[in-house]
Amino acid sequence: MKFLDQAKIFVKAGDGGHGACSFRHEKFLEFGGPDGGNGGKGGDIILEAIPNLNTLIDFRYQQHFKAQNGRPGAGRNCTGANGDDLVIKVPIGTEVTDETGKIVIADLTHKGQKYLIAKGGLGGRGNDSFKSSTNQAPRRADPGEPGEEMFIWLKLKLIADIGLIGMPNAGKSTLLTAVTKARPKIANYPFTTLHPHLGVTMVDGKEILLADIPGLIEGASDGIGLGTKFLKHIERCSVLIHIIDATETDIINNYKTIRSELEKYNTSLLNKPEIIALNKCDCVPEDELFKLKEKLQKVTNHPIYFISGIANIGLKELFRATSIYVQSAQQEKDNS
Numbered sequence: 001m002k003f004l005d006q007a008k009i010f011v012k013a014g015d016g017g018h019g020a021c022s023f024r025h026e027k028f029l030e031f032g033g034p035d036g037g038n039g040g041k042g043g044d045i046i047l048e049a050i051p052n053l054n055t056l057i058d059f060r061y062q063q064h065f066k067a068q069n070g071r072p073g074a075g076r077n078c079t080g081a082n083g084d085d086l087v088i089k090v091p092i093g094t095e096v097t098d099e100t101g102k103i104v105i106a107d108l109t110h111k112g113q114k115y116l117i118a119k120g121g122l123g124g125r126g127n128d129s130f131k132s133s134t135n136q137a138p139r140r141a142d143p144g145e146p147g148e149e150m151f152i153w154l155k156l157k158l159i160a161d162i163g164l165i166g167m168p169n170a171g172k173s174t175l176l177t178a179v180t181k182a183r184p185k186i187a188n189y190p191f192t193t194l195h196p197h198l199g200v201t202m203v204d205g206k207e208i209l210l211a212d213i214p215g216l217i218e219g220a221s222d223g224i225g226l227g228t229k230f231l232k233h234i235e236r237c238s239v240l241i242h243i244i245d246a247t248e249t250d251i252i253n254n255y256k257t258i259r260s261e262l263e264k265y266n267t268s269l270l271n272k273p274e275i276i277a278l279n280k281c282d283c284v285p286e287d288e289l290f291k292l293k294e295k296l297q298k299v300t301n302h303p304i305y306f307i308s309g310i311a312n313i314g315l316k317e318l319f320r321a322t323s324i325y326v327q328s329a330q331q332e333k334d335n336s
Contacts, residue, residue, distance in 0.1 A: 007059035014042025014083035016144025019124035022075035039123030040070030043083035049108035121145035160211035163234035168215030238329035
């Protein structure tokens, strides 16, 4: 399944049914009078967040959604049937904005959360509604009201507990493969990962969701490489694991580069809990590893762990440390 994290769609709620203009005509009934019924209400359009979806690819093939119109009224005071509502299913974490993409209309972050995006039009009144002592034979019937319509943007921000960030080829996909059943593409060249991947791992009997974000390079905020278009997927993460390739010659510059691109994209990302993982530690002598750790500790106060995704070294310790942040964030969410 291809990954698509934003889509522009058009939604149109159902129009209300027209009111009827009718008069009662029966044998032996001298005074029939008006009996036109009201029209039915048009169907609403509702967005619903559901699990087991992590892409908006379905909206590439269908961009127009229209709810059912209300049925018109009829004689004998028959009211028209209401139009059926149209429920559009979207992934959890979908943000809904207006046509400009700047005004947030709704943010669907919970399973089963619904939002009425377009309201159906009311049905028109039949002529029976207008009869009175002074107007006993009204010939007026109102048309139904039009349903709301608009263009909207659906923007998916993946809901994950942990976000994996780092330079290209730092080993993010290898780590995701080592601890989850996700199988992202792994190869010895930059930008192997072209879109985020999700995976679930177990830490002390609890499920934790990981998101592998495509690698960043210097100038990503200006569109170099894959740019920063996927960084929105770590905005909801409880903690970030910053993976650094311990075999690189200048790990300090690599670390500062990623932090700089995060700041240019959204300064709030710098305030997220972060754990640094020096990856490929099995390829570096132990004394060199501790020297690298000392260098990093001069530029950051975040905890540092030695790991190897391919050799499965230090992974349990790393994820037990991250689970503390995840549980803390969950408690804050429950209390709020």
